[in-house]
Amino acid sequence: MSLHIEPSSPDPIYRQIVGQVARMVAAGQCPPGTRLPSVREVAAAHAVNPMTVSKAYAQLEAQGLLERQRGKGMVVAAQAPASRSIRDRLQALAPALEEVARQAGQLGLEEGPVIEALRQRMQNENREQ
Amino acid sequence: MSLHIEPSSPDPIYRQIVGQVARMVAAGQCPPGTRLPSVREVAAAHAVNPMTVSKAYAQLEAQGLLERQRGKGMVVAAQAPASRSIRDRLQALAPALEEVARQAGQLGLEEGPVIEALRQRMQNENREQ
Amino acid sequence: MSLHIEPSSPDPIYRQIVGQVARMVAAGQCPPGTRLPSVREVAAAHAVNPMTVSKAYAQLEAQGLLERQRGKGMVVAAQAPASRSIRDRLQALAPALEEVARQAGQLGLEEGPVIEALRQRMQNENREQ
Amino acid sequence: MSLHIEPSSPDPIYRQIVGQVARMVAAGQCPPGTRLPSVREVAAAHAVNPMTVSKAYAQLEAQGLLERQRGKGMVVAAQAPASRSIRDRLQALAPALEEVARQAGQLGLEEGPVIEALRQRMQNENREQ
DNA sequence: GTGGTCTAGACCACC
DNA sequence: GTGGTCTAGACCACA
Missing domain, CATH: 1.10.10.10 (Winged helix-like DNA-binding domain superfamily/Winged helix DNA-binding domain)
Structure with a gap:
């Protein structure tokens, strides 16, 4: 912690x-x-x-x-929603994803390059840990 | 506009x-x-x-x-850098992607589901426009 | 206000x-x-x-x-639960009532005198307003 | 005890x-x-x-x-003021009653429903003992 | 004008 | 030891 x-x-x-x-x-x-x-x-x-x-x-x-x-x-807390399902955790991530999608749309970017960029970021993230 | x-x-x-x-x-x-x-x-x-x-x-x-x-x-503006390259535009998207990667890491989410969720968001975004 | x-x-x-x-x-x-x-x-x-x-x-x-x-x-707030029903508002009062009931029980007091005392307090309260 | x-x-x-x-x-x-x-x-x-x-x-x-x-x-203790008068015991209950009266006033509740609610609480209290 | 954030430091209440 | 409350004052962001 x-x-x-x-x-x-x-x-x-x-x-x-x-x-x-x-x-x-x-x-x-x-x-x-x-x-x-x-x-x-x-x-x-x-x-x-x-x-x-x-x-x-x-x-x-x-x-x-x-x-x-x-x-x-x-x-x-005892009633803390520990280890929520992947589905629930994705929902916690929704606002951030929404923001990416909106900005990407306004930037006129296609799905492919955006996804590829995210993939790279996430791999960097894992390496750092 | x-x-x-x-x-x-x-x-x-x-x-x-x-x-x-x-x-x-x-x-x-x-x-x-x-x-x-x-x-x-x-x-x-x-x-x-x-x-x-x-x-x-x-x-x-x-x-x-x-x-x-x-x-x-x-x-x-006339000198506005219209239609920048994909690479430049992806860079403008970087902070939002960074945020997604960081939160996903802390939520213990794997690459797959996150990418899939983003894909869906982007398709919704396109439909709405 | x-x-x-x-x-x-x-x-x-x-x-x-x-x-x-x-x-x-x-x-x-x-x-x-x-x-x-x-x-x-x-x-x-x-x-x-x-x-x-x-x-x-x-x-x-x-x-x-x-x-x-x-x-x-x-x-x-727009979604504020304005003018809730009497039932709902009594529920907001429940903890305070609970406390009175518990203390009265421990003091060995009967219902009658306690209710009478509360009635007087509430009338004072109204006069003060 | x-x-x-x-x-x-x-x-x-x-x-x-x-x-x-x-x-x-x-x-x-x-x-x-x-x-x-x-x-x-x-x-x-x-x-x-x-x-x-x-x-x-x-x-x-x-x-x-x-x-x-x-x-x-x-x-x-031997000198403990055992079994005080009802009047004295009601005084010990005063702060709790005061609190109920104040909150009820702010909640816009009339005397009737509040007294009724207290009556029910006290009967429950007695049953539990 | 509005609220938000942070600091430094004091004091209290509880365990 | 723990967290809670309050103060005084500074600075920021927003509309």
Whole structure:
């Protein structure tokens, strides 16, 4: 359960954390009960204000993905939709795919080259991990 | 030259306009001289603040994609790099593809289903047009 | 749409705001589209930090009760469950009733005196308004 | 003398314990000398940190409701104001009633349905015991 | 004008 | 040790 934060990203830090945790939970990489790094740990590790991390955790709790264990920290919620089906996870990916399709259409690009470009990106992604 | 605006989208309205016009010009769908709908027309059609549309047009003018013709409104600039190569246009698509690849990785999705989902989205996109 | 804030209350200010707005929306006192006082107005009126108010509004937005109109402020959401039925509103009251029933049971109190006490409280409440 | 603990409740565990014991003593359901379950028993039975239970007992001792008997644990204090008058016990219930009245007002609910709902809750409460 | 984000630091409550 | 709340103040993005 390690987080990657990009301080210069257009989208805010707290949302980066929310997104990453949500996807990892959805992918089943964090079964219910998994303990998250404490607010202070994350804040120190990434040189970020604790409140920023706290805000992300609060939002994840509101979404029902995390649970607070008083005095102990946050854990992945018991009712968290762990390891959702491929179909469900594709649905989580839908907005990003939609954006690609729309932009590709406006750019007058055909299916072939776009798919090929995506394939390459995904292979790079796997190599990096 | 019709615009699609999503008021509830996470990215701001003015940027939606800039992005769409830029992509359509790059695709050669609007040859130099093509007249754009007036600020007032766009504002009225989409119930948007005219200043927002104006800001988008101003930004496109600054990028050299549009020209202001006195009394006539904005037109696609003569020096606009119309119909850029596929390679160039794919590069414009890169950030969106990057985002898909990253999220797919975090969701633990394989290449196959993702590519298939994108293919379907793109075919829908074409049908709608 | 005026808010009442009790700084010395055990439950936090931002939650007081959330609760009040939610109940007023549920009661149909604020039809969809009603504009809320701006963050800065509320903050100034109650000598509270703007972030505290902002936090409340953000939470109400996450619950789907409010919508952000960019540059204009927050309004009651179109899909907000306006003027819910008495049955629904009683359900919103359930936790508080539950608490009374539990405590009354532990105090060994009969139904009669408790109901009478509640009746008096509610009449006081109405007089104050 | 059995306790009911709600780990997910908004109010803290130690306060739940304090409240319940105080109300049961006030109701005369536990005459002076009644032995309370040991810290370890309560902690084990409810999967709660022993320190939390201990803190609750300490607070009740400070209030004069419990006494520590060496080697035997906590018992209800001799000077505990057992079986207080109905009037006194209603006063202990006042904050909860206040909360119901306030929320009902904001929800635009009339006295009738609220009283009826409370009546039902209290009858359920009695049946469960 | 609107809300959003982040920081630094203080204090509290709970376990 | 944990997270929560609030403040004061700065800066940004949007309309």
